[in-house]
Amino acid sequence: MATILAIDADALAVDPLWLVGRLREGHRQGIGVVERLLLEEPGAPNGLLTWTAWQPGAALGAKLAAVFPGNEGRGAGPNIRSVVVLFDGRDGRPQAVITGESFTRAKTAADSALGADLLARPDAATLAVLGAGAQAEMQIRYMLAVRPSIRRVAIWNRTADKARALAAALSVPGVEIGAVEDAEAAVRAADIVSCVTASRTPVLRGAWLKPGAHVDLVGSFTPEMREADGEAMRRARLFVDTRRFAVGHCGEFTRAIAAGAITAADVVAELAELCAAAVGRRSAEEITLFKNAGGGHLDLMVARAFHDLAVGRAQQS
Known part of the structure; x- marks a missing residue:
């Protein structure tokens, strides 16, 4: 054998x-x-x-x-x-x-990083990370790899000490990495927003997103979990790694669809389609959203x- x-x-x-x-x-x-x-x-x-x-x-x-x-x-x-x-x-x-x-952690970070590489603005300079758990560090390192233009990383967490500890543990030449206590201010300034929480209530509000932002949703994998509100889903051009699992199982989609904010047809493409064709960002002002739902x-x-x-x-x- x-x-x-x-x-x-x-x-x-x-x-x-x-x-x-x-x-x-x-x-x-x-x-x-x-x-x-x-x-x-x-x-x-x-x-x-x-x-x-x-x-x-x-x-x-x-x-x-x-x-x-x-x-x-x-x-x-x-x-x-x-x-x-x-x-x-x-x-x-x-x-x-x-x-x-x-x-x-590497699979999840690479999934999101590939989505960001295909959708985020090439000149993205600021990354906001909502959540400071075990996934957050890998998420930051992979985002910095595909967008070396990033010069500032702002980390927010409901428990502020965890955000400060993660910021202190990270050191990347040429990149300012710090903890923040105001999630709204961090998102409003961000070119890329990565949510890595297990939250059941939105930590990201669509009203905070600036034109041209790219949103990376990582944490939810059940209908009860939800990191972004319906306004974020409505304002963004929607992409997923896998339609079946994102739309059918993740709370951002199930709840926004139930509330009438979006429909399943609003998902433009899944990751395989993004890799195969130019169906991504259409302008520098467009807000894009990528749902990292996972998949075997x-x-x-x-x-x-x-x-x-x-x-x-x-x-x-």
């Missing part, structure tokens, strides 16, 4: 631009078949999210992610812990088991990338 690689994502240094490039190429190759299963703990926000995907002839795999939103707040470790299994798409042979919190195809593309990287480094050693 061939060796199954055990890959620790936390020990695998990954170049953000390389991974964004792998996601771009993966979408051009085709998504294949994707399924999602969410088990929720009765009376609690905890869940087990299972993503499966199959790119015929190339690879298939599954990611199991235990999502416990209260972990970080009570010192119980990361909110999300995952295990990924990768199979060869030609014969079904198991190739790798991937662990480590960095896997999902994204996990599969990143698993293939991590596997290739691990194999290549093993061969060099």
Whole structure:
């Protein structure tokens, strides 16, 4: 039996631009078949999210992610812990088991960064990040990679101390990174707004967005979770990584549709369509919004990338 690689994502240094490039190429190759299963703990926000995907002839795999939103707040470790299994798409042979919190963080950040690279203004200079949890640092690093024009990062969090701690931990030459206590002021000044919270009530108001802003929504994955209000959805030109999961499962869409602020038809394109054609930003003044809803195809593309990287480094050693 061939060796199954055990890959620790936390020990695998990954170049953000390389991974964004792998996601771009993966979408051009085709998504294949994707399924999602969410088990929720009765009376609690905890869940087990299972993503499966199959790119015929190339690879298939599954990611199991235990999502416990209260972990970080009570010192119980990361909110999300995952295990990924990768199979060869030609014969079904198991190739790798991937662990480590960095896997999902890198996948999520690369997904958003690819969306921003295709939609945000090329001269974006200010990034506002709403949320200072475990995902926020990776989100910032990947956004800076695809938009090196950014010179200021403002971090807001409901618990101000967490925003200050994250700002103090980050150091990027030529970039001013600081914590702020006024989310509205930070958003009004921002060219890119990234929301990385587990909020069930909007942390982003559409009235705050300036012309030309790009919005990156990351946190919600159930109809009860919602980071942006209906006005943000109404004002923006809407894009998603995957229509099926964003429109059907994420509260920004389900609630805005129920309220009549938008319709499902207002989604212009999903990520594969963005990668294949020029259907993105139409002007410097347009507000764009990208919903990072996730999907097993994204996990599969990143698993293939991590596997290739691990194999290549093993061969060099």
